[in-house]
Amino acid sequence: MKKIAIFPGSFDPFTVGHASIVERGLPMFDEIVIGVGINENKRALYSPEERVKAISELYAGEPRVRVVAYNDLTIDLARREGAQFILRGLRSVKDFEYERDIANMNQRLSGVETVLLFTEPHYSSISSSVVRELIAFGKDVTDFLPRK
Ligand code: ADP
Numbered sequence: 539m540k541k542i543a544i545f546p547g548s549f550d551p552f553t554v555g556h557a558s559i560v561e562r563g564l565p566m567f568d569e570i571v572i573g574v575g576i577n578e579n580k581r582a583l584y585s586p587e588e589r590v591k592a593i594s595e596l597y598a599g600e601p602r603v604r605v606v607a608y609n610d611l612t613i614d615l616a617r618r619e620g621a622q623f624i625l626r627g628l629r630s631v632k633d634f635e636y637e638r639d640i641a642n643m644n645q646r647l648s649g650v651e652t653v654l655l656f657t658e659p660h661y662s663s664i665s666s667s668v669v670r671e672l673i674a675f676g677k678d679v680t681d682f683l684p685r686k
């Protein structure tokens with residue numbers, strides 16, 4: 539059976555930190571489905587369509603990575619995609635409790651297991667929200683965005 543993982547997130551925008559998780563996840567899974575979560579309550583910089591397009595272009599040469607938008611639960615996306623795993627990155631203790639609660643709930647509700655990768659130290663301070671803030675004030679963020 540193919541091992542498929544969902545990598546869920548807002549990805550507003552997709553950063554080098556996210557790309558590192560995908561790259562490190564690829565040897566563990568046959569396929570990674572990047573799930574761009576649509577959250578009507580979060581004010582986004584980029585539309586879900588823009589985010590899906592940008593991330594898809596990034597992985598155009600990698601057939602084992604697909605990108606989809608979704609607006610329901612990650613476990614429902616996992617069921618639709620036939621995924622047995624959820625892949626997430628862990629930057630700090632602040633991320634830890636949140637990830638643990640969601641991972642436990644997802645496992646209990648669906649049996650889908652969460653695989654957490656510690657962020658590489660040099661990426662641990664990079665977040666989409668900081669990058670959005672820099673963009674809003676006209677700063678150069680190319681160092682934080684993956685190269686095509
Ligand atoms: P969410 O809104 O669900 O937190 P994000 O788009 O912020 O989604 O992040 C998606 C996933 O990527 C999360 O597991 C998050 O911990 C991870 N992530 C975010 N930034 C980094 C980073 N700099 N390095 C590694 N993982 C990261």
